[in-house]
Amino acid sequence: MWFLRTSRAELRHFSQLPQRYAILSHVWGDDEQSFQDIRTLHTTHAGSGKDNPRARASPKIRGCCIYAEAQGFEWLWVDTCCIDKTSSAELSEAINSMYQWYARAAVCYVYLHDVSAGADPSARKSSFRWSKWFTRGWTLQELIAPKRVYFLSHDWVQLGDKALFARLLEEITGIDVNVLTFHVELSSVPVAKRMQWASRRITTRIEDEAYSLMGIFGVHMATIYGEGRQAFRRLQEEIMKNIADHSLLTWGLGLPGDHFAGRYLIKPMMRCSLLARSAADFQKPQADVLTTSVSEYRSALERAALTSDRPTAHAEVI
Structure with a gap:
């Protein structure tokens, strides 16, 4: 599997999961960078050694790399660019393994592109409650599998974690709080x-x-x-x-x-x-x-x- 080095947003292949890594959960947009995009970015801009390719990555990848690096993580997994989707075998392996990859991550960052910092997430009409992230199929396992989940606003401000928001998340998703907090298998x-x-x-x-x-x-x-x-x-x-x-x-x-x-x-x-x-x-x-x-x-x-x-x-x- 492939991981991004947070300091340079460069891809590195691992035969098994790194001992410690962060993982991103998000809603895909129209400007996502693929595996091939990241490889091309490094081929084009990393030659001189003076230009950090991370500066030319998409705002989402760059922002997550910077945030994860600041939290002490060298390796980051992002589904948009860490899977070579031109390989059917690699894509199938990733889809079949993804739950475990999220479960074994040291932390999962949930990037909410449509949520601002400062507002009360529990308010009835809060942007947090109505985020598109809660309506997507893939994000269900990305909420349940990891033990440590941090919710981040569109400008990368931490809003809270899964433990803090457990009751609110139960209201939004219908998932029992005991499942979210691992008190029930x-x-x-x-x-x-x-x-x-x-x-x-x-x-x-x-x-x-x-x-x-x-x-x-x-x-x-x-x-x-x-x-x-x-x-x-x-x-x-x-x-x-x-x-x-x-x-x-x-x-x-x-x-x-x-x-x-x-x-x-x-x-x-x-x-x-x-x-x-x-x-x-x-x-x-x-x-x-x-x-x-x-x-x-x-x-x-x-x-x-x-x-x-x-x-x-x-x-x-x-």
């Missing part, structure tokens, strides 16, 4: 609840809706851009292979025709598939499923069965 949270966290987030590429969730569920799969919605289906299949949690099948529960018969979940034939089409289908799963521990899910099914009186005609059994 992510693996103990029902699949449906984890899907609900992602249900209102968006990605530029359809396939990234699935790929950005692999780390959340601890699964790995090949990345095939061009497969469209099939990527989300494959994600669910991998989840079923690796996690014994039937809450995955409660997507859209509460829509007309869904009900329980004994321990079985009944869905109308018109639904066509046992699997959801996208994370958006989990916006309103069965309320009882959204419990903290997977072990409580079976009893939730039993409770739902006792209160159901809907007809069972024209249905398929899951």
Whole structure:
């Protein structure tokens, strides 16, 4: 994998993760510099030894390098320029490993380009609450995985960290404060609840809706851009292979025709598939499923069965 040296914004390849590094989480803009851009920048401007190529990097890369260096970090990882996306093998490895890269970072800097310093982040209409960063698919794992997360304004002023904002982040994202603070293991949270966290987030590429969730569920799969919605289906299949949690099948529960018969979940034939089409289908799963521990899910099914009186005609059994 590739990392930026913070003092010069130059790329260096590592066969394994550096012992200590910072990592950036952000919303992509129109002027992002790629791996090839950074390599070209150094080839063009580093020859004389008098010109620091970092000065010619994009404002975001330059600003993050300067901030990380001031905090004592020599190495920085930024997804826009530390992956050679012309290599399908390197891109697939990065996507499959990204959750762990964020988890193992000494610190994650969340750069909020649309948030100013000075205002109260908890205010009802604060720019912090309404930042685009909270609406993106990839930033879900970038919030959950690292233990140390610092939120920075558009001019690189620290607003606070994940521990300080834990309750506020729970309000904004729906992620339990105990998950954010590592008092509850992510693996103990029902699949449906984890899907609900992602249900209102968006990605530029359809396939990234699935790929950005692999780390959340601890699964790995090949990345095939061009497969469209099939990527989300494959994600669910991998989840079923690796996690014994039937809450995955409660997507859209509460829509007309869904009900329980004994321990079985009944869905109308018109639904066509046992699997959801996208994370958006989990916006309103069965309320009882959204419990903290997977072990409580079976009893939730039993409770739902006792209160159901809907007809069972024209249905398929899951």
